[in-house]
Amino acid sequence: MKKIQMVDLISQYEQIKPEIDRAILSVVEKAQFINGPEVSSFQTELENYLNVKHVIPCANGTDALQIALMALGLKAGDEVITPSFTYIATTEVMALLGLKPVFVEVDSKTFCIEVEAIRSAITDKTKAIVPVHLYGQAADMEGIMKIANEYNLFVVEDNAQAIGAEYTFSDGVKKKTGTIGHIGCTSFFPSKNLGCFGDGGAMCTNDDELAQRIRMIANHGQSKRYYHDVVGCNSRLDSIQAAILRIKLNKLDEYNSARQKVAAAYNIEFADVSHITTPFIASNSTHVFHQYTLQLEGVNRDALQAFLAEKDIPSMIYYPVPAHRQKMFSAFGSNSLNLPVTDWLTDRVISLPIHTEMEDDQLKFITNEVKTFIQQQ
């Protein structure tokens, strides 16, 4: 049996090596490392894939979130409602820009921001909502957009974990995650569902004006060369990464369905196992399983992780400390916030290996070992 990894990027590369190697070499031979045709082709191809008017590539997913918030023209002290149960990048950029992250609860089943919790957190300083499509499944975007319209708020989707997922509105209209709010942000970090061979990210929007602002901000606030109208930053996707992403974008649906197959196989193995809750699949979203995350009940999670590690089975806790409890935010007074669902999930979740090259014997081995441990409880 092949060594089990959370994400097996080497096996995936081996499947597409000739194509990838040729694409990288071609960029090197032309020495067009920044911008150029690979970046603009990738941009167009991603626009087509997502069915969105504008894609603006950038250096990483964190930059995408930061630039998106900068483009909204918010001012210091403005409040942004966001889940605490997320990766730190979502909320860190708010603090960096002098905005106030207002942490709210997530739904205990979908792990995504809870719509009623958003409503309760709205004040006259609230300017935006940043939902996160955690682990690969969409937040309740219909409910979120409804509140946003009601209170005139911006919505910036953190789509770093869910690229390719599709959300269905109650009238049957389907949209890709990241294209529903005013701006969608994603990451091409190597382990993401659409990953490059380094750092990368992108924003997307259907709003022409926002697209122009985003482009400007990502390029030193420049309107024309050496004329800088607003304070911006330097955030670019480089051409080698774009060339790699073009190849992998073609395979994204295939990659996501490979992940879905792994998740379905896990679900069957864990169906009747006590102490374990398998991932919930909402009826309004596909799930692209960036993570396969179980909820444990009455199980010593540290002991389970140690037991698995002894058998060379990696597992991860996403995330061991929710954002509102991070020291980073102590000055915001959020450490003492009462978010019981978030704390409860933080203590219960465990993510198992999932990736596009997972083999049956690996999955069987993992599930058998988990079950062996659970039976001792």
Ligand SMILES: *Cc1c(COP(=O)(O)O)cnc(C)c1O
């Ligand atoms: C990965 C990730 C990011 C940040 O992306 P980087 O490319 O690492 O900067 C932001 N939000 C979420 C939810 C993520 O998973």
